[in-house]
Amino acid sequence: xxxxxxxxxxxxxxxxxxxxxxxxxxxxxxxxxxxxxxxxxxxxxxxxxxxxxxxxxxxxxxxxxxxxxxxxxxxxxxxxxxxxxxxxxxxxxxxxxxxxxxxxxxxxxxxxxxxxxxxxxxxxxxxxxxxxxxxxxxxxxxxxxxxxxxxxxxxxxxxxxxxxxxxxxxxxxxxxxxxxxxxxxxxxxxxxxxxxxxxxxxxxxxxxxxxxxxxxxxxxxxxxxxxxxxxxxxxxxxxxxxxxxxxxxxxxxxxxxxxxxxxxxxxxxxxxxxxxxxxxxxxxxxxxxxxxxxxxxxxxxxxxxxxxxxxxxxxxxxxxxxxxxxxxxxxxxxxxxxxxxxxxxxxxxxxxxxxxxxxxxxxxxxxxxxxxxxxxxxxxxxxxxxxxxxxxxx
Numbered sequence: 111x112x113x114x115x116x117x118x119x120x121x122x123x124x125x126x127x128x129x130x131x132x133x134x135x136x137x138x139x140x141x142x143x144x145x146x147x148x149x150x151x152x153x154x155x156x157x158x159x160x161x162x163x164x165x166x167x168x169x170x171x172x173x174x175x176x177x178x179x180x181x182x183x184x185x186x187x188x189x190x191x192x193x194x195x196x197x198x199x200x201x202x203x204x205x206x207x208x209x210x211x212x213x214x215x216x217x218x219x220x221x222x223x224x225x226x227x228x229x230x231x232x233x234x235x236x237x238x239x240x241x242x243x244x245x246x247x248x249x250x251x252x253x254x255x256x257x258x259x260x261x262x263x264x265x266x267x268x269x270x271x272x273x274x275x276x277x278x279x280x281x282x283x284x285x286x287x288x289x290x291x292x293x294x295x296x297x298x299x300x301x302x303x304x305x306x307x308x309x310x311x312x313x314x315x316x317x318x319x320x321x322x323x324x325x326x327x328x329x330x331x332x333x334x335x336x337x338x339x340x341x342x343x344x345x346x347x348x349x350x351x352x353x354x355x356x357x358x359x360x361x362x363x364x365x366x367x368x369x370x371x372x373x374x375x376x377x378x379x380x381x382x383x384x385x386x387x388x389x390x391x392x393x394x395x396x397x398x399x400x401x402x403x404x405x406x407x408x409x410x411x412x413x414x415x416x417x418x419x420x421x422x423x424x425x426x427x428x429x430x431x432x433x434x435x436x437x438x439x440x441x442x443x444x445x446x447x448x449x450x451x452x453x454x455x456x457x458x459x460x461x462x463x464x465x466x467x468x469x470x471x472x473x474x475x476x477x478x479x480x481x482x483x484x485x486x487x488x489x490x491x492x493x494x495x496x497x498x499x500x501x502x503x504x
Contacts, residue, residue: 112229115241117287118222121185122245124276125215127253128192129157131273132208134258134334134348135266142266143201147335148455153208154331155451160209161444165216169437177221178288182281184214189277196270207270216444219243220437223421225288233371235425240367240418247363247414251356255349262345304434311427312435314485318478319420319442320449322382325475326413328450329389329468330355333406336464341402351406358410366415370422375486378419382479385412389472396465417443450474 132139132153140150172180191211198204219242226242227235253276261269307313337343337351362381369377392405421439428435453474454467 113287117283118242119245120283121280124280126246126249131257135261151455157208157212158444158448160212161215162441164213165437165441168217184218185281187214192274216440220440236370236422247359255353258349315424316442320446321478324446324450325471327447328454329471331451340396354407355410358407359414362411362415367418370419381415393468
């Protein structure tokens with residue numbers, strides 16, 4: 111395994127921890143600042159929107175810069191944002207810190223995915239991307255439950271102090287382990303990067319990403335409330351249930367990457383269909399503790415199994431200039447996060463209960479499956495059309 115992949119995974123660990131740990135701490139944060147559940151949810155939605163902006167603007171602004179230098183600069187931004195969050199005297203300052211940290215997220219994973227794929231042959235690119243995202247999944251398995259436990263025991267600010275330290279370690283890892291850009295960076299013009307968006311498959315992939323991840327994230331955003339208010343778990347059990355979710359992410363990321371290298375579109379279709387079934391089962395059985403625990407694991411597994419395939423798919427259809435398209439897909443993941451969190455908050459505010467975000471997530475994911483079916487059919491027709499002249503010529 112290239113050492114650079116380890117460094118990218120390390121950076122992904124810290125960034126993933128920042129993104130997801132707030133879910134388990136929403137009740138504590140809302141209680142300290144005296145804000146509602148929906149208002150606390152904006153700490154997630156605002157982060158996701160910050161990722162969207164950073165993924166597009168920062169990636170576009172750095173297309174001709176050495177990728178290693180860009181990754182290091184993004185990690186500095188990450189450290190600053192979490193430092194602001196750790197000392198925030200008000201809800202507004204905490205939200206600002208979350209947004210500052212979020213600006214680095216999309217560009218880091220977008221550029222990092224391109225760098226990771228450059229380390230390996232074509233047939234192993236989805237697997238390499240999956241290894242980079244292992245840091246994100248490991249953050250959920252180990253970091254998020256520990257961060258939630260730490261925040262519950264020592265105050266939620268202690269979690270952000272710990273993340274700040276992790277950011278410094280990640281910076282050192284990228285500095286020492288990612289090779290010089292002469293080996294991994296081919297400068298591209300912004301015009302070429304934008305040109306990739308003329309492909310209808312790029313746009314269809316982005317829509318699938320928004321809807322597919324939005325459905326899972328809509329269910330996950332308010333999971334602490336679902337687990338305690340519907341399933342009847344004590345708040346101290348939430349970190350351990352998040353371990354199950356994280357294990358699901360870890361397994362899903364690995365399995366999704368392996369199968370996506372073999373049959374990309376078929377894998378995505380099966381995973382999205384499975385996610386719809388899991389969300390429906392979760393909504394129906396949320397009052398049953400063993401069934402809820404299983405649903406949490408499967409939701410993470412099927413939800414994150416889409417990530418390597420979707421990231422590889424968009425880079426495949428934007429292969430001549432993949433950096434901006436790759437960053438745009440990270441933005442799409444987080445636009446989906448924002449959409450899911452917002453819709454979940456709307457359903458709760460409307461008095462539909464703490465299972466309503468799960469029902470909404472199932473509906474959103476169903477739309478993703480419909481779009482993916484259309485994308486796969488269109489890609490198959492295009493491949494057949496390109497193959498026919500070659501067959502006639504033979």
